[in-house]
Amino acid sequence: MHPKYFIQMNLKTSENQVFSAHIISWYRANPRDLPWRGTADPYRIWLSEIILQQTRVTQGLPYYYAFSDAYPTVRELALAPETEVLRLWQGLGYYSRARNLHACAKYIWHELGGNFPNTYQSLLLLKGVGSYTAAAISSFAFGEAKAVVDGNVFRVLARYFGIATDIASGKAKKEFEALANELIPKDNPGEFNQAMMDFGSRQCTPQNPDCESCPLKSSCFAFQNDLIKELPVKINKTKVKERDFHYFVIRCGEDWVWKKRTAGDIWEGLHDFPQSEKAPVSISKISEAEPSPFPKKYRHILSHQKLNASFSELQIPIERYPDLAEWCENEGYMLVAEKEIEYLAKPKLIVNFLNDQGI
Numbered sequence: 270m271h272p273k274y275f276i277q278m279n280l281k282t283s284e285n286q287v288f289s290a291h292i293i294s295w296y297r298a299n300p301r302d303l304p305w306r307g308t309a310d311p312y313r314i315w316l317s318e319i320i321l322q323q324t325r326v327t328q329g330l331p332y333y334y335a336f337s338d339a340y341p342t343v344r345e346l347a348l349a350p351e352t353e354v355l356r357l358w359q360g361l362g363y364y365s366r367a368r369n370l371h372a373c374a375k376y377i378w379h380e381l382g383g384n385f386p387n388t389y390q391s392l393l394l395l396k397g398v399g400s401y402t403a404a405a406i407s408s409f410a411f412g413e414a415k416a417v418v419d420g421n422v423f424r425v426l427a428r429y430f431g432i433a434t435d436i437a438s439g440k441a442k443k444e445f446e447a448l449a450n451e452l453i454p455k456d457n458p459g460e461f462n463q464a465m466m467d468f469g470s471r472q473c474t475p476q477n478p479d480c481e482s483c484p485l486k487s488s489c490f491a492f493q494n495d496l497i498k499e500l501p502v503k504i505n506k507t508k509v510k511e512r513d514f515h516y517f518v519i520r521c522g523e524d525w526v527w528k529k530r531t532a533g534d535i536w537e538g539l540h541d542f543p544q545s546e547k548a549p550v551s552i553s554k555i556s557e558a559e560p561s562p563f564p565k566k567y568r569h570i571l572s573h574q575k576l577n578a579s580f581s582e583l584q585i586p587i588e589r590y591p592d593l594a595e596w597c598e599n600e601g602y603m604l605v606a607e608k609e610i611e612y613l614a615k616p617k618l619i620v621n622f623l624n625d626q627g628i
C-alpha cells in the first residue's frame with residue numbers, strides 16, 4: 270500500500286450513519302426521473318439492470334422502453350423467439366446479456382411458474398446475474414440489505430475513506446463489498462443503493478468530481494488530502510487483442526449471403542458475412558472468381574478487442590451460379606433477400622457498413 274494512504278476501517282456506527290445520511294439526502298435533493306425508479310416489480314428492475322450493465326443510462330433508456338413495451342412481463346419475454354430478442358437488442362453490444370436475459374425469462378416462466386426469485390441468494394442462481402445485479406434487485410424490490418458494488422461505488426468509497434487497494438485486483442471486491450455492507454442502512458437499503466449509484470455517476474465522477482458542492486467534502490479523505498486524481502487505484506492489466514476481419518459481401522440479384530455466428534467467439538447468434546481472419550485473398554471459390562479490388566475498411570472497438578475490418582463486395586451474376594443456394598447450405602451460410610435484412614440481428618459494425626450502403 271502507498272504510505273500516503275490509510276484505510277479507515279472499523280468505522281464507528283455513528284460515522285457510518287453520517288455517511289449514509291449524507292448520501293441519501295444528496296439523492297433526495299438530486300432526483301432523477303427514470304422509468305425503473307419507484308417500481309418494486311422485480312422483472313422491470315431486472316430488465317433495467319441487465320440493460321444498464323456496461324451501458325450509460327442515456328444509451329440504455331430506449332432499449333428499456335422497447336423491451337418493456339414488447340415484453341411487459343416475464344411471460345412475453347420467455348415466449349419470444351431468440352432472434353426477435355437479439356434483434357431488439359441490436360446496437361447495445363455485449364450480446365450474451367440478451368441471450369442470458371432470454372434464457373432466464375424462460376427458466377422463470379417454465380421452471381419457477383413465473384415467480385421471480387425474491388432473495389439475493391436465489392437471484393444469484395439466474396444466468397447473467399452477478400452480485401451487483403442480485404443486490405440491486407433484492408434491495409429495490411424486496412428490501413434486502415445487500416449493497417451494490419460497481420465502479421461508481423469503488424470510486425466513492427476509495428476516495429471518501431482513502432482506500433488504496435487496486436480495484437482491479439481480486440481482493441478489492443470482497444473488501445469494498447464488506448465496507449458497503451457495513452454502511453447500508455438496514456431500514457432503507459434500496460434508497461441507499463440508488464443513492465450510491467447516482468452519487469458516483471453524477472457527483473463523484475471519474476474526472477472532475479464536483480467536490481465544491483459535495484456534502485461529504487469536510488470528511489472526504491481524497492478531498493482533504495488532495496488525492497482525488499490518485500484514487501481509486503487501478504492497475505490495468507487487460508490486454509486488448511487486435512484482429513483482422515476480411516468480409517466478403519456476396520450479392521446475387523436481390524439475395525445476399527449471410528452467416529450466423531456460432532458459439533466460442535464474439536457476437537454469438539448474430540449475423541454477419543462470410544469472413545476470413547487470415548488473408549484478404551479469398552474465402553471460397555466464389556470470392557476467388559470474383560475479387561473486389563477496393564475493399565471498404567472499418568475500425569471497430571470492443572471492450573477487449575480492436576477489429577480492423579475490410580468488406581470486399583462481390584456482385585455475382587445469377588446465371589453463373591445457379592446452385593448458389595446449395596453452395597450456401599454446404600458452407601453453413603444462408604441466402605437472405607435484401608428486404609429481409611433489417612429483421613436479422615446484426616453487430617454494430619455490420620449495421621454501420623449497411624448504413625453506408627444505404628441499406
Ligand code: SF4
Pocket residue numbers: 425428429472473474478479480481483484485486489490491492497
Ligand atoms: S468531496 Fe469530491 S472526491 Fe470526495 S466524495 Fe465528494 S465529490 Fe467525491
